[in-house]
Structure formats: C-alpha cells, structure tokens
Amino acid sequence: MKQLIIIGGGAAGFFLASNLKYCNWNVLIIEQAKKPLQKLKISGGGRCNLSNACFVPKELTKFYPRGAKELLNVFHQFQPLDTIEWFKNKNTNIKIESDNRIFPETNSSQTIIDTLLNETSSNQINITYETQVTQITKNENKFNIQTNQNLYCADSVVICTGSSQKMWKIIEKLGHKIIPPVPSLFTFNCKNSLIQNLQGISFLNAEVSIPQLKIKENGPILITHWGLSGPAILRLSAWGAREIANLNYNFSININWISEKFDTVKENLYKIKQAHPKKTISSLKIYNITQRFWLNLLDHVGISNKLLADLGKKDINRIAEIITHTQLIIDGKSTYKNEFVTAGGVDLKEIDFKTMQSKLISGLYFAGEVLNIDAVTGGFNFQACWSEAFIISKQFKYKK
Template structure:
C-alpha cells in the first residue's frame, strides 16, 4: 500500500491550488493528487467560455459573501484570510497577468484558460507534486494512523486527506460513510426553458438591463438577459437561478416569471410612450422602439403581443393598446417549463453540511486531518468568478492547516 503524507482526491481548481500551497509551504510533505479521469482541470478549461473567469473584482469580504446563496455566513471569516486581492497576487507572482473587465469579472490577459492550467501544471511539477490519472476512488477508510483510499487499480495510505472532488454524487456517497451529512444536490446555475410568442424567432437578441422576478417568491435579479432558442439566459437569469435554486427544484422547474425589460416603472413607461406618440404622430409604430435597448425584431414581437399593427401611425394608437404595450415592457409574465444547463459549467447547491466543517481550517469537525474545499461543500456562488474564489480560499486555508502539521 502506497504511503503518502497528503492525499488529495480531485484534480480540479481547489485540489491543485491546495496541493501547490502545501508543497511550497512545507517541502517535506509528500503530496499526491488522485484524478478520476484522464485529464485534470477540465472545469477550469471551459470556465468563462474558455477564458477562465479567475475571480471577481470585489475586495470587501462583507460584500463578497453576499454573492453566495449557500455559504454566505461561513465564508466571511475565510475571506478575511484569503480573498480576491490575495488571488490576484498569487497568480501574478507566478507570471500570470490578470485584467478586470467592465462587468468586474477577472480574466487572464491572454483570454485563454490554458494559461491558468499551465500555471498549475508547471507549479505542481516544480513543487514535486505527484498527479495520478484514472484513479477513480471507490473506498475511503478511517484508520488509527489516518486514511486508507482504494481506487480500481491502487491502494493508498495518508496521514492527511483533502477532498476537492466537486459536485460528485459517488464521492458524496463515500463521504456519507465517513459519518458526514450530505445536503441533497440541486442545480444552481441554469437557463430557463420558455415557449412564448414574445420570444419566438429572435434567438441571440439581448436586453442590457432587465429586471426579472419569480412569481410567488421574494427572489429577483437585474442585468443583461439573452433570448435563446429554448428561452432565456444571460447574467440576470443565471443569478436568479442560483438565488432560487432550492425553491425551483422543489417546483420541478415549473414556475412563472415577470420581466421588466427596461427596468423602469409602469408610470414612467406610460408617460414616455405618450410623449413619444405626441412627438411622432405620423411615424409607423413598428419602425423603431422608443427604447434603444429594445431591438427592432423584439419590438415587433412586443407589438404583436399587444395586438398592435406595426404599420399604423403612432397617432392612431389607442389608450388601451398603449397601456397594454407599457405592461409588456414592464411586466411580461412568462411560464417556465424546465431548465437547461449553462454551457458546460455545471454548478450545484448541495454537498457536505457546513455545520460539520471548521472553517478556520476547512477541516472536518468529525474526523481530524480530513479536509474539504470547493464545490464538494454545500457552497455555491453566483456566476462571475465567485465559485473559483471559493475554491482558491478553501484550498489555501486547508493547505495552510495541513502544511503546519
């Protein structure tokens, strides 16, 4: 049986980050990563459309935790130890230049996730970290001297075990056998499936600042919304899916939403439409929208929904039809029937119960020297680099605790 000082299950972001920090802090420790597949860091590869959204430019721990529907309270202390500025410094000391984009997401200047992957692989090699592929763990035992881990092909002993296997249902079953509680996982980053004439035949059209809410729930979000072949996506939709992940799972993804496409009040919209009508009496209603953020094709769908002939003049628009158009702009009710995973970035709410973790060390409260970091815990953030920041923070703090032993 192969003896290791530190065994890390999961060759993803949190696993590599922790391994490198352990090895660099305590070169006397033998650190090994077990990855179940033939490739490591695949989630890093697809993140941010292949550019890797490393983190988010929020530098206040109290504000940063507000972006985590699950884990807000628990991450406050850890973020005072390691957060966004520390992440930026960590990568820059390894020659990786980062940039902040207009929406405050942070990417490598190269715009290529391979830059981050190469940074991890090179740092791991220099630190002497052993990375073993195709090691699908099927058993974990607690022993007097630490842990025994078995895969289909090998067996390992380790004094310290760090699990960073992400939202892996098989791993959660193994963790249950270690007397830990697993909060049942549900998707927390997904788009909405909608069939409605308002969205018909206009995929690819986006609105820059819509407000979206779920009927019957005190959940809302605002920001860009993208119309797709299957319904709605974009930052505001993804944020709302994360905030309401548990409630939407309970509804079997059958619910109704309200869209304020222009993020303006009904009264303000009524007044603007009346003024536009007065100033453009002889112009065709379908020629253009009074709102530049509403593209013409979407405007035509709105007119059809309001039963307005796009070829009639503004002067002929009745008060009833004007108010109907105003309501569509500010309070479109749409029925959602199902969800679609957002690209390949599958994120779940669920995982190891946070009450069972000491967040000063990211260590199990049940078994000493057993650590968890990343999405294996019941922590998930909104889209925008927050899930990676959780991985970096957890990986760093667990590494510090392990390397000091």
C-alpha cells in the first residue's frame, strides 16, 4: 500500500484526514505538539467560528486580501454550504449568527475537535504526536521525512503546518518560494487626547482610511485603552498588512466617525445653533455620538463652555472637521483578542489550485495557513482550510 504523510495536525491536516474514508493509501499524520488542533481549540474565543454564510464563491473571495483569485476555483469545489452539510452529516449541529458567522450549536470548539477526531479514527488514520519534522527530501519517487524521532518514507506528502517559520525554511529548501510572513488582523496603537479615556466607546458606521496606502474601510470602530479596534480597523490591517509592515506600523489615518459629509454636518450645526441659541454646546446630542466623546471633542477644540449662540464659523468648521475628518497618528500595533493570522507563505504561483499540488514537485501538496492566503475575521480562514483540504482528499480517494 502506498504511504501518504500529512505534516501538521491542525484544521487543514485533520479535515483532510477526516475525508479519507474511501482511500487505499496508508495515512499518517505527523504532529509536533502533544495534542492536535490546539489553535482551533482557542479559536473564536473558544467557540470556533468555523465558516461564514456567504454562499456565492465570487462574493466569498472578496474577504481574502491574499488568495482571492486562486480560491475562486477552490470554492467552486467546496464552499460554506458544503461545510454546513459536511458537519451536519457527522451529526454536528451548527448555527448561523445574525452577522453570518457560523459556529457549532454547542458554542464550544471542542465539538468540532471531537468530530474531526472521530472521523480520523473511523478512517483508521495513524497519528504520531510530539514528532517534529526537521527535513524533507525527495529521491526519485519517494519523499524522505526526517523528524526528531524517526525517518519516514512517503509516496505523497501534504504540508499543513500553518505559520511555522521552521517549516517555511524546510519548504524553501525543497525549492519553493516563500513570501516573507507579516502579521495580519491587528489593532492600531494611538495616543491622542481626542480618544483618551474613552475605552469601550464604539461608532457603528465609521469610515477609516490610510491615505498613504489608498485603502479604506467602512464599519464599526471601537476605541480601546491603547488605541483603535473593531471590524473596520481589523479589515484595514488585513488589506494593508504588508504595506503597513513596510511603514514599520507608523502611519496616519483619517476617520469619518459617522460617514457623513463635512458640509452636511456643518449645515446641521448651523440649524441647531439657530433653533437652540441658549443651549450650551456641551449639552448637545447629535448623530448618536456618545456624551464622553462629544466632551473630549469640545475639549480638543477648546470650546466646552460656549453657548450655541456664541459658536463662530471657525468653531463650527472645526467641529464638523473633527467629526468627518479626524487625522490620527498610529504608532504601533496590538493583538486582537490573541487572534491573528499570518500573511505570507508558499508562493501561490507555484501551486495548481485544481488539486492543491505543487507545480514544482509532484506528489507534494499544501493546505491552510502555510500558503500565502489569509482572510479578514469571520470564519473565512477556516473555510479556506476546509476547502483546500477537501480538494486534496479527492486526489487520494478511490472510485466507489
């Protein structure tokens, strides 16, 4: 019987093994840790956001800053609807939340781990733990896989080692190009009196851009005690991951806190001034802006105690300017709930996405974060793992 070795017992490796029911290869998973699926266990805050209810492949690819073009074909073969069906068939109930994120009904990542472990066990997949791959070579048709324990021999190898620097070096020695890794999905550090002591305040419909990089995002922004977070910031960090790294995480951003035009806000302020001249500016409540932010803003402009009647043209322009065009300096990044992905990895030009096989070395396949593919938050990173691993499984199944 031919030998297939899967290196890496994470999401991609275990989903592949779970799909090798009708397979006449001897299959072994090599995992360096004591236990499998440790990243999946902590994913989604322990709930595992395993996919997203976006069922049109072309639309789905738009959530991938790197890999969109290549994944189109992959998602035509296996997409979130197939993921839902797959888990349902294994008696694992899953639910779609109002923002389209998909979770196990139990709200526990352990459910997904149990399903994958059950499937690999019923498919009689061998697994060796605490075994770290240190070298891979290929002689004629056989792969030699050196580990800290043994030397293994395989006819085919699938590398699913996530964002491991050591493995990328080993893959490089095999002749593959590695796009240098940089973090993606991070929050922005910022010290500015406008947002000081406002942690927890959010703006649901903001617009944030990095003019220098010509990138822009819309959506919720959250002020944190170190700076800015929230979906719009995380998406911006993903789309600009490489360029922001090149700027050494020092750059300036523009924020329109309410996605309104400067002139509209200005006109609105004039109207309010006319209607309520005796009111103090600090008592105003406009555009659902929280009181704490409004007071910080007035402090910033230096007009906290004025009556509306005393607001001059300059004051009104300045308020409208801050609401629609705040400029902030970002000086570093922080991790979002310990959640991050790595942009970078095996160069996609060297992979045949119909099969996930290397174009350079026959019999060698890749799936998961080891590739230069990553997504914004929302379950898309796992979906890429499931889809790629499923495609690989088809290469090893015999016809029923």
